[in-house]
Amino acid sequence: MSAAPPAYWQPDGECMDREELEQLQLERLQATLVRTWRNVPFYRRRFDEIGFDPEGLRTLADIQRLPFTTKADLIQSYPYGMYAVPLRDVVRLHASGGTGSAAIVMAYSRNDIKTWSNLMARMLVAGGVTKDDVVQITFNYGLLAGAFGVHYGAERLGASVIPTSSGNTKRQLKIMQDYKTTVLVSTPGYALHLAEVARDAGLGPGSFSLRVGMLGGEPWSEEVRREIEERLHLIAIDNYGLSELLGPGIAGECTEKNGLHVNEDHFLVEVIDPVTLKPVPPGQVGELVMTSLTKEAFPLVRYRTRDLSAILPGACPCGRTLVRVRRLLGRSDDMIIIRGVTVHPSAVDTVLRDILGSVPDYQIFVERPGTLDEATLHIHVSGSLFFDEMKLQTGFIDKVRRRLSSELGVTFEVKLVGPRPGDGSPGGITSKVVDLRRK
Amino acid sequence: MLRIRNLDAGYGSLTVLRRVSIHVKPGEIVAIVGANGAGKSTLLKTIVGLVRPRAGEVLFEGTDVSRTPTEAIVRAGCSLVPEGRQVFADMTVWENLLLGAHVQRGKGGRAGLQADLDRICGLFPVLAERRRQLAGTLSGGEQQMLAMGRALMAHPRLLMLDEPSMGLAPLIVRDIFDIVVRISAAGSTVLLVEQNARSALKVAHRGYVLETGTITMQGTSEELLANRDVQRAYLGKDANEESERGAP
Numbered sequence: 001m002s003a004a005p006p007a008y009w010q011p012d013g014e015c016m017d018r019e020e021l022e023q024l025q026l027e028r029l030q031a032t033l034v035r036t037w038r039n040v041p042f043y044r045r046r047f048d049e050i051g052f053d054p055e056g057l058r059t060l061a062d063i064q065r066l067p068f069t070t071k072a073d074l075i076q077s078y079p080y081g082m083y084a085v086p087l088r089d090v091v092r093l094h095a096s097g098g099t100g101s102a103a104i105v106m107a108y109s110r111n112d113i114k115t116w117s118n119l120m121a122r123m124l125v126a127g128g129v130t131k132d133d134v135v136q137i138t139f140n141y142g143l144l145a146g147a148f149g150v151h152y153g154a155e156r157l158g159a160s161v162i163p164t165s166s167g168n169t170k171r172q173l174k175i176m177q178d179y180k181t182t183v184l185v186s187t188p189g190y191a192l193h194l195a196e197v198a199r200d201a202g203l204g205p206g207s208f209s210l211r212v213g214m215l216g217g218e219p220w221s222e223e224v225r226r227e228i229e230e231r232l233h234l235i236a237i238d239n240y241g242l243s244e245l246l247g248p249g250i251a252g253e254c255t256e257k258n259g260l261h262v263n264e265d266h267f268l269v270e271v272i273d274p275v276t277l278k279p280v281p282p283g284q285v286g287e288l289v290m291t292s293l294t295k296e297a298f299p300l301v302r303y304r305t306r307d308l309s310a311i312l313p314g315a316c317p318c319g320r321t322l323v324r325v326r327r328l329l330g331r332s333d334d335m336i337i338i339r340g341v342t343v344h345p346s347a348v349d350t351v352l353r354d355i356l357g358s359v360p361d362y363q364i365f366v367e368r369p370g371t372l373d374e375a376t377l378h379i380h381v382s383g384s385l386f387f388d389e390m391k392l393q394t395g396f397i398d399k400v401r402r403r404l405s406s407e408l409g410v411t412f413e414v415k416l417v418g419p420r421p422g423d424g425s426p427g428g429i430t431s432k433v434v435d436l437r438r439k
Numbered sequence: 440m441l442r443i444r445n446l447d448a449g450y451g452s453l454t455v456l457r458r459v460s461i462h463v464k465p466g467e468i469v470a471i472v473g474a475n476g477a478g479k480s481t482l483l484k485t486i487v488g489l490v491r492p493r494a495g496e497v498l499f500e501g502t503d504v505s506r507t508p509t510e511a512i513v514r515a516g517c518s519l520v521p522e523g524r525q526v527f528a529d530m531t532v533w534e535n536l537l538l539g540a541h542v543q544r545g546k547g548g549r550a551g552l553q554a555d556l557d558r559i560c561g562l563f564p565v566l567a568e569r570r571r572q573l574a575g576t577l578s579g580g581e582q583q584m585l586a587m588g589r590a591l592m593a594h595p596r597l598l599m600l601d602e603p604s605m606g607l608a609p610l611i612v613r614d615i616f617d618i619v620v621r622i623s624a625a626g627s628t629v630l631l632v633e634q635n636a637r638s639a640l641k642v643a644h645r646g647y648v649l650e651t652g653t654i655t656m657q658g659t660s661e662e663l664l665a666n667r668d669v670q671r672a673y674l675g676k677d678a679n680e681e682s683e684r685g686a687p
Contacts, residue, residue, distance in 0.1 A: 023442055023462050026460055034653055034655050055653055056458075057458075
């Protein structure tokens with residue numbers, strides 16, 4: 001008989017009392033700010049510009065006096081402008097594609113890699129993974145950080161790792177069968193794709209030994225979760241990571257599936273209103289802003305993630321005291337102001353779900369032909385969306401328009417169009433909003 | 440056990456510590472490393488009330504002691520072994536130890552006192568051998584042991600050691616740090632400051648790097664020992680040495 005698997009990977013870090021945690025966060029934040037000011041020219045300039053003394057921060061809330069760091073800052077600092085250690089102390093580089101050709105290259109010290117492994121091991125244990133599991137990693141092994149983070153975490157935990165990397169779905173399925181993979185690591189989109197290909201090959205869920213899906217890399221709904229769980233017979237766990245900050249291992253669900261625990265002893269989390277840039281009260285949706293507290297090579301202060309979420313109140317039955325955030329609601333880049341009204345796609349989601357029972361793929365186009373904004377909602381219809389039925393439904397378009405107008409305060413022109421090219425590609429995140437006014 | 444937030448302290452117009460925040464949990468050995476003059480001793484003196492903080496809070500077991508007299512802090516269970524031992528040279532080893540028991544006066548009586556002496560002699564057998572000798576005639580290592588033994592007579596829950604390895608031969612330094620581990624194992628929490636970063640971090644669970652009065656790094660001892668800045672500044676591994684070693 002083997003003993004029950006541990007409930008926590010690092011109970012000292014995951015179950016600290018809040019007062020103790022805040023002391024640790026303060027100590028780490030103070031040291032981080034002194035180090036970034038001393039070692040990173042970008043931060044020295046930023047802090048000096050506003051007359052901020054890095055030795056002047058006395059409370060965690062004082063961080064609100066500091067400016068944000070954005071993706072544009074990282075792009076401008078390419079290649080070494082954000083490094084806090086000399087290159088000879090760097091043991092790894094990872095890159096994030098960013099938008100267009102602008103690359104961001106992140107650095108990791110030896111300690112950073114070790115911390116990363118432990119933080120990811122925490123997430124795996126929280127999701128129910130044990131050292132006896134066989135973990136198949138279908139993220140791409142390359143410049144992107146994702147696959148490596150999970151890989152290190154799983155090895156640290158002592159699980160058996162199969163680094164299949166991305167692509168070749170048939171081979172993925174064969175390995176999954178032959179080696180009795182118990183944990184699938186993938187994007188939610190790829191998990192569904194695997195299920196699809198398996199079904200086409202006549203393989204039902206019974207052909208596999210899957211138990212847990214550690215999924216992440218793109219926002220996904222509870223419906224998609226249910227579908228993945230039913231089709232692959234596993235428990236699907238949501239994970240949050242961001243290449244600029246670390247990769248995976250920043251936050252993740254425990255088996256309670258009631259929000260993602262943030263590794264707060266290593267990342268200070270704030271939620272701000274993406275328009276006013278002021279902090280929002282707990283519970284309210286806003287953009288996640290993160291400060292690294294222990295990173296040596298590539299520390300980031302108040303990094304705007306552009307990811308929308310909210311701090312969840314209350315304690316989690318799992319015993320972790322780390323704060324939970326809601327599953328991602330989208331990107332703050334997608335928030336848009338139309339004729340002075342702030343519109344977020346999640347509100348559009350709600351209206352469409354109400355009418356259709358599920359959220360179809362859609363895009364919002366905003367133009368300004370004259371002086372006024374004009375918004376068009378393109379609903380991309382595919383086979384699974386009962387295209388014909390929708391067309392037959394008299395007044396469907398009218399209904400959507402009326403509901404959007406009354407609930408969002410914006411009048412949209414609504415069009416039914418064909419599927420987007422490239423839709424369904426694993427890992428692809430395409431914007432829900434196309435703003436044609438910015439020219 | 441100990442929680443310090445935003446501590447500023449100094450002497451006269453001189454500011455030595457700037458916004459220092461550290462904590463020590465029960466049962467831990469925590470090391471503060473840094474160069475000479477970084478403010479390490481001042482930090483310990485401020486905790487025990489010999490230097491008054493200008494700002495910030497010092498919580499010892501949940502109580503703010505930043506305005507508490509030294510004697511009361513010691514009685515509350517926080518003892519300091521000062522830099523350079525400072526034993527009473529003209530008194531015997533035994534008398535020195537008994538002085539350490541004065542805050543315990545009235546507790547435990549004669550039997551308690553004897554038990555304490557036995558406990559100290561268990562840790563430092565050499566002190567029993569030399570009990571009638573004048574402290575001034577002891578070697579540096581023995582004086583360090585006597586100073587530690589004297590502090591332990593007060594049953595501190597937190598034992599603070601200021602540069603325990605200073606001026607001692609390498610072999611003796613090893614003995615002293617072995618004893619630190621045993622003191623910790625016997626139930627005392629230990630906060631020590633050291634220029635000898637390697638030895639201190641080898642026995643400590645966690646550590647802080649103090650540079651010109653400010654904490655610049657913190658982490659587990661393992662992390663600090665693996666940090667290249669710490670290696671270059673405090674462990675005597677410089678960049679040239681590294682690159683030479685790496686050369687074919």
